[in-house]
Amino acid sequence: MTTEARRRGPRGPYAKSAERRAAIVEAASGVFAARGYRAGSFQEVADVVGMSQTSLLHYFPSKQALLLAVLDHRDSLLGGSVQRTPGPDFRTGVLRQAEYNSGVPGLIELYSVLAGEAATQDHPGRAWFIERFTTLRGNYEAEFQALKDAGRLRDGIDPARAAAGFVALWDGIQLQWLLDPEAVDVVAVLRDHLDLVILP
Amino acid sequence: MTTEARRRGPRGPYAKSAERRAAIVEAASGVFAARGYRAGSFQEVADVVGMSQTSLLHYFPSKQALLLAVLDHRDSLLGGSVQRTPGPDFRTGVLRQAEYNSGVPGLIELYSVLAGEAATQDHPGRAWFIERFTTLRGNYEAEFQALKDAGRLRDGIDPARAAAGFVALWDGIQLQWLLDPEAVDVVAVLRDHLDLVILP
Numbered sequence: 398m399t400t401e402a403r404r405r406g407p408r409g410p411y412a413k414s415a416e417r418r419a420a421i422v423e424a425a426s427g428v429f430a431a432r433g434y435r436a437g438s439f440q441e442v443a444d445v446v447g448m449s450q451t452s453l454l455h456y457f458p459s460k461q462a463l464l465l466a467v468l469d470h471r472d473s474l475l476g477g478s479v480q481r482t483p484g485p486d487f488r489t490g491v492l493r494q495a496e497y498n499s500g501v502p503g504l505i506e507l508y509s510v511l512a513g514e515a516a517t518q519d520h521p522g523r524a525w526f527i528e529r530f531t532t533l534r535g536n537y538e539a540e541f542q543a544l545k546d547a548g549r550l551r552d553g554i555d556p557a558r559a560a561a562g563f564v565a566l567w568d569g570i571q572l573q574w575l576l577d578p579e580a581v582d583v584v585a586v587l588r589d590h591l592d593l594v595i596l597p
Numbered sequence: 598m599t600t601e602a603r604r605r606g607p608r609g610p611y612a613k614s615a616e617r618r619a620a621i622v623e624a625a626s627g628v629f630a631a632r633g634y635r636a637g638s639f640q641e642v643a644d645v646v647g648m649s650q651t652s653l654l655h656y657f658p659s660k661q662a663l664l665l666a667v668l669d670h671r672d673s674l675l676g677g678s679v680q681r682t683p684g685p686d687f688r689t690g691v692l693r694q695a696e697y698n699s700g701v702p703g704l705i706e707l708y709s710v711l712a713g714e715a716a717t718q719d720h721p722g723r724a725w726f727i728e729r730f731t732t733l734r735g736n737y738e739a740e741f742q743a744l745k746d747a748g749r750l751r752d753g754i755d756p757a758r759a760a761a762g763f764v765a766l767w768d769g770i771q772l773q774w775l776l777d778p779e780a781v782d783v784v785a786v787l788r789d790h791l792d793l794v795i796l797p
Contacts, residue, residue, distance in 0.1 A: 431717055435636030506716055513713025516706055516775040517631055527776050534773075534780070555789065562766055562786045565773060569765025573734075575716040576727050580734070586762045589755065593793060 418456050420446050422470045425463050430507035433514050434464055434522060461521040468511065468525050475504055487540045488591050495567070495584045502575060509572050534560045541594075549596045559594060566590055618656050620646050622670045625663050630707035633714050634664055634722060661721040668711065668725050675704055687740045688791050695767070695784045702775060709772050734760045741794075749796045759794060766790055 424445035428437040439460050443453045457463040475498065498505055515522040537560035544550040550559075567587060574581040624645035628637040639660050643653045657663040675698065698705055715722040737760035744750040750759075767787060774781040 432635055433633050433714055433717070435632055509713045509716050511713075512772060513709045513711075514633055516709050516772060517633065523776065530773050530776060531780065551793070554793070558782070558786050558789050561770060561773060561781055562790060565769025565786065566762055566766045567769070568772065569767070569769035570761060572712060572716060572768065573730050573761060573765060576723065576730060580731065581761055582758070586758050586765065589758050590762060593751070593754070 414456075417446075418466075421448075421453065421456055421463070422466050425467050426471065426507055427503070429464065429467055430503055430510060433510050434460075434520070435514065439463070464511075464522055465525060467507070468522060471504055471507055472529075475501070475508075487544065488595055491591065492584055492588055495587050498571065499574075499583060502578075505571050506575055509568070509575060512568070530564065533564050536560075537563055544595055551594055551596060554594060563590070563594075614656075617646075618666075621648075621653065621656055621663070622666050625667050626671065626707055627703070629664065629667055630703055630710060633710050634660075634720070635714065639663070664711075664722055665725060667707070668722060671704055671707055672729075675701070675708075687744065688795055691791065692784055692788055695787050698771065699774075699783060702778075705771050706775055709768070709775060712768065730764065733764050736760075737763055744795055751794055751796060754794060763790070763794075 421442065425437075425442045428441050428445065431437070432441075439450055439453065442463065443450045446453070457466065475494075511522055512526055514520055515526040517523075534557070538557045541550055541554070541556035541559045541563075545554070545556055550556070567583075570581060570583050570586045574583050621642065625637075625642045628641050628645065631637070632641075639650055639653065642663065643650045646653070657666065675694075711722055712726055714720055715726040717723075734757070738757045741750055741754070741756035741759045741763075745754070745756055750756070767783075770781060770783050770786045774783050
């Protein structure tokens with residue numbers, strides 16, 4: 398494959414199918430963000446992309462499969478840098494990501510709605526969120542542990558609990574901001590917290 | 598009214614009506630906690646209490662009215678002590694409330710689901726949550742300001758942002774706990790945070 402072909406991506410039937418899938422995931426993200434998973438319907442997603450339910454089922458065999466695709470897609474847009482390595486400097490990486498998030502309220506809304514809903518019984522997104530929080534806590538714990546090893550974590554702070562707390566703070570303050578953007582400054586709250594925990 | 602009559606509450610038709618209302622709110626709390634507001638149906642609530650939809654409408658003219666009653670009721674069970682004064686000592690009051698909350702996961706679930714959902718467009722609980730967060734932030738700010746005035750807030754902490762952050766931390770860590778109770782210790786995370794912010 399030439400460089401140019403690779404840049405353009407595959408062609409032919411596969412490309413068309415991938416485009417369709419992407420359009421469906423996009424539409425489902427909007428529907429689930431607006432209504433949540435349980436109240437959002439397959440039919441509504443089909444209407445948004447202009448397909449029949451039968452055609453939609455060809456791409457995603459169930460609403461649950463669609464939900465998992467939406468969650469993975471959302472992470473590929475947003476979570477990547479936070480979940481893996483936030484760059485050379487932890488504090489800078491986090492604040493940059495928070496800054497970026499303030500420009501994509503729709504994705505934050507999607508996440509807040511589905512995370513709350515996932516805590517309910519038999520929710521098909523539950524396992525995904527449990528795994529996600531486990532991964533996030535582990536990654537942040539490693540960051541805080543590295544700071545501790547470098548003598549830059551404030552005395553007496555436990556890296557594992559600090560990690561759970563930081564993930565919680567970020568989720569919680571984003572929810573307040575979604576509801577009342579004028580009243581809440583996400584980046585300032587996160588910065589205050591990091592300045593308290595991390596020594597210069 | 599004698600003391601005894603007051604203790605027993607009103608009798609006759611009014612008492613019966615109040616009992617019915619309470620049973621409906623209880624049923625709706627369960628339905629909304631399990632499915633969220635949008636997917637939870639009036640019919641399901643009616644089924645749980647064994648009434649017809651028509652009788653239910655006599656007590657609550659709309660699903661929205663029922664939602665607001667559920668939210669107020671949940672606050673009367675849980676939020677009261679936190680939202681008003683958490684007792685003589687802020688730290689003790691908060692940790693006692695968090696300890697109590699761990700025994701009522703259904704109420705925490707109800708709150709997490711509805712708060713996430715409320716951030717979506719045109720949600721009928723949105724105004725309620727905006728007001729609730731405004732009140733909570735104001736009350737916690739007053740607590741942190743009082744600590745600051747007493748020289749017990751760590752240097753450089755802004756009471757208003759600390760208040761928003763503390764509310765966020767609590768909500769976020771409760772959500773993680775709902776999803777994975779074995780992995781998360783809500784009280785320990787809150788205690789760590791307060792010990793960081795409040796000087797002995």
